[in-house]
Every structure is written in structure tokens, then in C-alpha cells.
Amino acid sequence: MSKIESPVPGYQQLTIEPYTPTIGAVVHDFDLSNLQDESARAELRKALAQYQVLFFRNQQLSPEAQIAVARVFGDPDKTKAFFPRHETQNTIEVLEVKPGGHRYGTDQWHTDITFDANPPTGTVLYSKIIPTVGGDTVWASGTAVYDSLPRALQLYLQELQATHSFEHSGWPAYFESLKDGDALYRQARHDHRPVVHPVIQTHPVTGKKIVYVNPNFTDRIKGLSRQESDALLSLLFARFQRPEFQARLRWEKDTVAIWDNRATVHYAVSDYGDQHRLLHRVTFGEDQAF
Numbered sequence: 009m010s011k012i013e014s015p016v017p018g019y020q021q022l023t024i025e026p027y028t029p030t031i032g033a034v035v036h037d038f039d040l041s042n043l044q045d046e047s048a049r050a051e052l053r054k055a056l057a058q059y060q061v062l063f064f065r066n067q068q069l070s071p072e073a074q075i076a077v078a079r080v081f082g083d084p085d086k087t088k089a090f091f092p093r094h095e096t097q098n099t100i101e102v103l104e105v106k107p108g109g110h111r112y113g114t115d116q117w118h119t120d121i122t123f124d125a126n127p128p129t130g131t132v133l134y135s136k137i138i139p140t141v142g143g144d145t146v147w148a149s150g151t152a153v154y155d156s157l158p159r160a161l162q163l164y165l166q167e168l169q170a171t172h173s174f175e176h177s178g179w180p181a182y183f184e185s186l187k188d189g190d191a192l193y194r195q196a197r198h199d200h201r202p203v204v205h206p207v208i209q210t211h212p213v214t215g216k217k218i219v220y221v222n223p224n225f226t227d228r229i230k231g232l233s234r235q236e237s238d239a240l241l242s243l244l245f246a247r248f249q250r251p252e253f254q255a256r257l258r259w260e261k262d263t264v265a266i267w268d269n270r271a272t273v274h275y276a277v278s279d280y281g282d283q284h285r286l287l288h289r290v291t292f293g294e295d296q297a298f
């Protein structure tokens with residue numbers, strides 16, 4: 009990506025280029041290992057709320073520096089996810105797929121950890137090893153999906169609550185494939201009871217309404233029959249698949265993506281065969297989702 013001529017107005021510290029008309033922005037020529045300036049940090053928070061996912065190329069971040077990036081947006085210290093952890097920094101999850109190795113089931117549309125009462129508000133993902141081709145990540149905007157719905161449906165959805173559960177995802181099958189899988193699965197069920205979230209959330213910074221369901225973890229809409237719930241959820245999930253509401257990142261090594269986990273769903277495209285893919289992930293802000 010080349011440097012742009014005319015940065016968008018409203019930003020003094022950041023050179024921002026919208027990535028699509030709906031979602032995403034590239035932040036050019038910004039060194040995420042240097043976050044001393046509070047006005048730059050404030051602009052990063054503003055840009056994340058406005059664009060929902062931000063991309064930064066050519067970043068050189070130590071594990072500590074990646075955690076410092078997350079800290080700009082929220083407390084990164086109490087992550088809840090299931091992925092393996094970094095050898096020296098427990099806050100960092102290591103998403104590594106080796107040739108022929110296990111894939112983590114992130115090739116489903118999902119919002120991170122909505123099977124918990126307080127999912128993270130966002131995530132910092134940093135690429136270390138990237139396939140020559142393939143392995144993109146796609147984000148879709150829950151605010152764009154909401155705005156696209158008929159007014160009567162928007163109003164109806166605002167009354168509804170949905171149950172989210174990790175058991176709804178493909179993870180139980182993964183547990184079954186492990187040596188101590190039964191015990192791990194029982195423990196996970198004990199630790200993560202199903203939770204209920206409103207189907208429509210309001211973003212605390214932008215005030216925009218968000219369709220807050222995702223195919224990986226949303227099991228059913230409360231108060232509806234299974235048939236009605238499945239039909240309504242199918243309609244909403246189909247909206248997230250519209251390319252108009254999406255941004256698809258082609259990773260390069262040393263790229264950072266930061267997303268607003270309240271306003272988006274994402275999908276890790278699993279099309280890279282036996283190539284190696286390694287990213288470091290930090291989630292932040294899980295005590296203050298909405």
C-alpha cells in the first residue's frame with residue numbers, strides 16, 4: 009500500500025485511508041512500538057470506533073510492545089480464550105497452524121468469546137509467518153448489517169435476547185479428538201455456561217446499533233421456537249455475508265490488525281493448504297464490553 013495524498017479530516021496524528029466505504033482503514037506510516045503521545049493514542053481509539061478494523065503494515069513489535077498496543081484500547085490482562093499461550097507472555101495467544109497441523113475452527117463467522125458474559129471489546133492480531141498466498145482474514149460490520157434492515161425488523165430485534173454458547177461451535181468435536189478430550193470438554197462446560205446477550209447492542213462510543221449475533225456461538229433467540237429462531241438467525245447471518253459490509257485483509261508478515269470486537273464479526277479464511285501460518289493475538293477490554 010502506498011502513502012496517500014489526502015488524509016481523511018479529523019486526524020492530526022494518523023494518516024488514515026479508508027479500506028472500503030463501509031468498514032476498515034489503513035493507518036499509514038505509524039510505528040505501533042512508539043505510543044508515547046496521548047493525542048496519537050486518542051486518535052487510535054477514535055479511528056477504531058469509526059472504522060471498526062484498522063490495518064498497520066511493517067510493524068516490529070516485541071511481545072511486550074504488542075501488549076502495550078492493546079493497552080491503548082483496554083485492559084489486556086485477563087484474556088479468557090482457549091488458544092495456546094506465548095511462552096513468556098501469558099497474555100498473548102499463539103495462533104499457529106503448521107503444515108498438516110490442527111486448525112482452530114476460526115474459519116467460521118464469529119465475534120470473539122461471546123460465549124462469555126463480557127466478551128473482549130477488541131483484539132490486536134500480529135502476523136509473524138504468513139502463507140505465500142491464502143490465509144486472509146475477513147471482517148464484517150454489525151452496524152452495516154443493522155442499518156440494512158427494514159425499520160420494523162430493527163424495532164422487533166431490539167426486544168430480543170439470544171443465548172450464546174461455546175458448545176454451539178465446532179470446539180466440542182475438537183475436544184473429542186484430543187487424548188484427554190472428555191475431561192477437557194467437561195471442564196470447559198463447567199467453566200463456560202451459556203450466556204444471554206441482547207440481539208441488538210448499542211456501541212458505547214459511536215451510539216450506533218449493532219446486530220450482535222454470530223453463527224459460531226449464537227445458539228438461539230429466546231422466546232422463539234427452534235424453527236422461528238433458526239429462520240431469523242439465518243436471515244441475519246446471511247446479511248453478514250454481503251461483500252458490501254466486509255473488509256478482507258491480505259496479510260503480509262509484520263502486519264497488525266486491530267478490530268472492534270463489539271461491532272464486527274470475522275472469519276479466518278482456511279484456504280492455504282499445507283502452508284505455515286503464525287499470528288500473535290491479544291484481546292482487550294473484556295470487563296467493559298457494553
Ligand code: SIN
Pocket residue numbers: 103114120131144145274275276277287289
Ligand atoms: C481469530 O479468529 O481471532 C483469528 C483470526 C485469524 O487467524 O485470522
